[in-house]
Amino acid sequence: MTLLELVLFIPAAGFLVALLLPKDNPKLVRNFALAVSLIVFLLSLGLIGAVQADPRHMQFERSIQWMQSPAIRYHIGVDGLSLWLVLLSTLLTPLCILVSWNSIQKNVKLFYAFMLLLLAGVVGVFVALDLFLFYVFWEISLVPMYFLIGIWGHDKRIYAAVKFFLYTMTGSMLMLAAIIWLYVKSGSFDIPFILDSLAKGRLTLGASEGLWLFLAFFLAFAIKVPLFPLHTWLPDAHGEAPTAGSVMLASVMLKLGTYGIVRICLPLFPDAAKASANWIVILALIGIVYGALVAMVQPNMKRLVAYSSVSHLGFVVLGIFCFNHFGMDGAVYQMLNHGVSTGALFILVGFLYERRHSLEIADYGGVATVAPWLTTIFVITSLASIGLPLLGNFVGEFLVLQGAAVANLPWAIFAALGVILSSVYMLWLIQRTFYGETPTKVKSLFTDLSPREWVIITPLIALMLWMGVGSGTFLPAVRSSNDQTLNLVLKTTYARRMAPPATLVGRAVRPDLKESADAR
């Protein structure tokens, strides 16, 4: 068993064990789930060293035949692209378990069991290198989230859960069709093998064939991201999910979509990706502005944060489809930043909800006077979400905007609107919630952060700062992985036509890459 396999299978085993634990001892289940998720997190830290040493190649790779016909391989590995996403998942799971410590009182055993299954599912998606395996984990991660929303959510939870399931299911059905089609053509589900076949010309996809396959995959991913106009499931799912569900959904599950685009759509169908880039970017730009505008008028905090996710994820998609290093690095970095900052925002909203039992902004006000620390932390997190320098999101958004400016200046100008709007809705939220008059209910119900809450939020605040000032820890591994993806994409005609003039490329491409480009 490699370290990666432990990270993948301990949660799965934990899920099964949790199901067998006695039903009437919620304390035992909570402690067990926390212990399992902490162990997994500590183990996952061990992945960093090896990947950072050589992020271009898959580390901890394992490839065994699962079945002969169809030729499905159990093939997993982690590289610079997936490493931080795996860590994000393993970090947030114990935090989410702590978040739910008191707020989940119903069906406790099942809740924590599903948290562990969810962890196994999302880690599986990030490390799967076989399309079939990828699909299996993709679907598996859907099931626990469906239950998390449906059983432990708020009033309209069932509607939200079913909507979430059906949206994702529709997308994944088309993806399945595309996966099978690729298999019929190439005789394999193995992503590296298919890439190799494409590179060596053993497998060729016609232009329209490639486009259709790209679209089938892209639709599944775009629903998950969610890209405008496929986002309508998201406010419902986020708004109705319990805090832990919202956090995992926003921080990790949305990234499954963007990760899928970078890992599968771009390398496998570079031509189709470039052919579709224009309209995808337009949808992303609409999403950025639309998400921000709608967030502004939300009376419900969770829905506000949910719409802000639509806006932020628009940045990620924009960055990816700029097809240059700035955009791509920024996009991947922004996935991580959004995971941390929006996760923290949902957690903080959860803290507010635990005190006041309302998500309506109108029910709050003047919280700063009764809970100054909570307010401080909330403000820091909001500033991170807005993209204030020194905090993580700034780096990601800056790179994305730079990438957009290099690719096509109007894109960057339009996207920058989103940044401005994000400060409008976040600051307005802060003003209405934390300042002004304090209603008596808030006064009587509010206490400041408890030790448990400090434990949950401190690592996230620390990460925001670290990612803001120490991006050197994270970005090199991401860059090396992105280089390979970009190499695959930029080989073709579009790069020369649409990408910046040669001088700009010369500056943008780092020396190591330039060499490899010259070698070709």
Add this chain to the structure above:
Amino acid sequence: MPGNYMPSAAELFRFSPELLLMAAGTLLMIFEAITSPKQKRGLPIFAFVALLAAIALAVAGASDPGPAFNRMLQVDGFATFFRVLVMAVGAVTILISTNYLKQAGHEGGEYYSLVLFSIVGQCLMATANELIMIFIGIEVSSIATYVLAGYLRDDKRNNEAALKYFLLGSFATAFLLYGVAWIYGTTGTTNLTEIRRVLLDPQNAPNSILIGVALGLVLVGLLFKVSAVPFQSWAPDVYQGAPAPVTAFMSVGPKAAAFAAFLRITMWAFEPVKSHWVPVLWVVAIATMVVGNFAALRQSNVKRLLAYSSIAHAGYVLVALTAASKTGTEAAMFYMASYAAMNLGAFAVITHVARKGETRVDIDDFSGLGNRQPVTAAIFAVFLMSLIGVPLTGGFFAKFYVFKAALDSNLIALTIIGLLNSAVAAFYYLRLVVIMYMQPAPEGVDTLPEPSLGIRTALIVCSVATVVLGVFPSLVLDIASRGASFIR
């Protein structure tokens, strides 16, 4: 056939599972008359053991494949696959039935002997290499099933179901028989291998319009039996009215056998005239999936809901048939196996929840099941996830193989329509999951007793089969793939 024909020992051995079941069925009727009520408890066990023995004989017979009775039967891997499947379905049906019959106060040997006779008919359908034999198999199986559907003779719903099933069923088999007559008229034979030979012979190929009409008539009969659109309207009423264990049996056993005969007729005898039936099945498959899934969305009676779902599943199998290839045949076989496991399991849960008089078959009667009986609910959820087609369950690979076969044959539109249909289907299966887990049981709901031993066993068998098919599908697929090439 010469008058002094005597079957050889090998032929009798190939036919031995059916012989055993017929003998057991007859004995059961005798036992029913001569045993005391207490001894009658042993009758289901007797039937169950007979089925297991017949499965063993069928498996043993697979080592010596070949024709029997003047090539009327063809015992090959294909036949063995379906024979074992329907006999296993019968065994699980018996497990589900015992407690139900006890509650209904209708324990009797004839129930089990009818199940055995029906299975004999289904085995014949799977083995037959001759249109007349297929017809006889269908009749033997159907007549027994008609009676089973009306088994609780004091129950109005049972009577209605049986009568409806009988009337429509006889009508459909009449079409089949008429088609057989046409085929005999145009090709001069009713033996499937001979028909194939005639169709392949370029010199005296029969008139293609006549063949088309003849095949069309046969297809009407078969499509009725698999409850495909537009011959599906009987299924919801009959499934709803019949006793729950019988519905479980009907939705799987006769359907699997009908698909076996379907495959032999289309993929073997009429394979040379593929172009005649592929477009028809293409349309029928789409219509069946769409009608089944969309009608199921609106159901509130669980038995009716699963009736429409089983129509939809027949549609998926028809997709595999439309592929008209060896992989398609394999996929259809695999589909029937995993469908049997998940559907029987689901009906076992329904039988358990419905209880005496089947008063609790509304979808709301399942509310809070996740709290009331977590294990039963969890197992039911596994069956439902499998029916949706979530990975790591048999239902997923079943769909996967079907659509892979379809794409292999370049049926892109059919694949996409089929896959989108399964997204629609997710909605109504999820409704059950929602009700079980996300809605509390109503106030003052009476306590649900623990499932009986028979139901428990059936649930374990079916859920294990569902998961094993979902994780190690090759165990069954390899067998299906060996069986999918018919012996010449």
